[in-house]
Amino acid sequence: MTIYSIDQTLPNAPSAFLPFALTDVLTAYAGNEQQAFCHFWQLPDTLILGMKDTRIPHLKAALSEVEKAAFRPVIRNSGGLGVINDRGILNVSLIFPKDLAATTDVAYEKMQALLQLAFPEQQIAAYEITHSYCPGTFDLSIAGKKIAGTAQRRIKEGVAVMMYLSVNGDQHARGELVRRFYQAGLGSAFGTNGYPAVDPETMTTLSEVFGRDFTIEEVCERLKHALHVLNNEPVLPLDLDEWLTAKEQAEALAVRLTSMAQRNESLKEVTDANPL
Template identity: 35%
Template sequence: MQDKRLNNLQSGLDMLSEKDYLFYLRNSGGLGVVTDEGILNCSLFLPDKDNLQIDDAYEKMYSLLKQAFSDKISTGEIINSYCPGTYDLSINGQKFAGISQRRAGNAVAIMAYISINGNQKKRSQLMRDFYEISNFPKHQRISYPDIDLGAMENLDSLLNKPLSTAQAEQKIINVLIDNKYEINREEFFIIQNSLPYREAYNHTLTDLIKRNKTLLEEK
C-alpha cells in the first residue's frame, strides 16, 4: 500500500509494463513483491482474531515454515531486501520469505511470500529498478528500500537441495497433518462454491478492482 505514495509511481509502472509484468495493489503488506512460477504464496485463515495477538499470528506462520523446512530459519528484518519487515524469514542472513497479515471481521489471515526457486537476483533487480525510477525525487517521509541483490536467496539454494513449489506445498501440508489439522479438499470445494463464500469473494474482488482502478486514475 505504501508504494502508492511514490513520487514517480507512473514511471515505475510503465517500466513494469515494458518488461511485460502485470501489477496490482494488494490489500496486505506495505511494499511491492515479485511473483512468478518459483514463488509459493501460503496463507493461514484463522477465526477469533481477538484472542490472537499480532505477533502470535506471525509466530504461527513462522513455526509452520520452520517445521516444514529447517530449524535454521530465523526471523528479523532484512533491511536491504524488497518488502522488508520484522517477520522476514532468513537463513544465514539471507531472506527467502516475508509474512504479512490482514484482519477483518472476526478472522485473521496470515500470508507468507516464499521464494522457492528461480532467478531471485532477477526479482531483486526488478524491484531495485522500480524504486530507483519510482522514488525520484526521494520521498521525504517514507523510506523505501535500498535493495541489495545479495540480500535475498531462494529456499532451494539455502537448503542446498532441489525444491519445487509443489514439493514445498506438500511439506507444509505434511506439517499441518502432523499437528492434527484435517486436510479436507472436498469440503473446501463445497465451501468455495457456497453462496456466502461467493458473495464475500465477489465483494473483495470488486474492492480490489476499485482500488486498482483508482490507483491508475490517480497516476
C-alpha cells in the first residue's frame, strides 16, 4: 500500500494539541481503510507530559521549573512520562493497520528497523535506559546512550508507533530540565514511585554520536527513503487539509482536538501556561 507522509516540522509546527489529535484520526482511518501514514512533526520548547506526570505531589512547583526555562507544558493522550520537544527533536509516527503488527513488540520492532536502516553507520539497540527521561523497554540507543524514545497507541484496527528522536541541540540541557521537573515535583521521593531519577548523561543526539550536524530535513529524507526500501512501496507527500476534506475527517479531528483541550484543563488550575 502507498505510504503517505505528513510534514509538520518547524517552522510549520501545528498547535500543541494537533499532533496528538491527528494521530488518533489517522490511526482509526488506517485501520478502517487499510492505509499507512508517516507523520513528521515538531513542537517548539515544550515539555510533553504523560498522565502519570500530572499526579506528582507538587505539580505546581514542577511546572514552575518548566516556565522558568521558557517551556510550555502539554498533556498527551498516550502513555509514558515527560519528554522534551524543541527544534532539535523530531517526532515520527508510523501509522498502519494492526494486521501488519499483531503484537506490540512487532510494532516497536518496525520503528527500530526503520531507524537502523536510515542510519546503518551505527548499531541501534532497543532496551530500557533506566535513568533517561521516559524510560521504556524499546528505548533506542547507540553505544549505551539513548537517542530516541518510543510509545504506541492502538485504536480499533489501527496502530500508531511514535518516536521522538534527538537529532541535534543540547541534550544535556533537556535532561536537566526534566530532572528539575521531577526533583521539584517529588522532593525527597525523587526517583521513586515509577518516576525516573533522570541522569542527563544517559542520553545523546544523532549529531553528537556521528560527530557532524544533522538537520531535521536530512533526517526526514533518510527516514522516508528507509521506509520506501523496507516496504517496497512509494512514500508520497499528503496535503493534510485536502485529505481531511476529501475523506470527511475534519469533524473527527475537531472532536479529538476538543478531547485534548479538556485533558489539558487541569494544567490551568496550577499554572498560567497556555499550551495553545
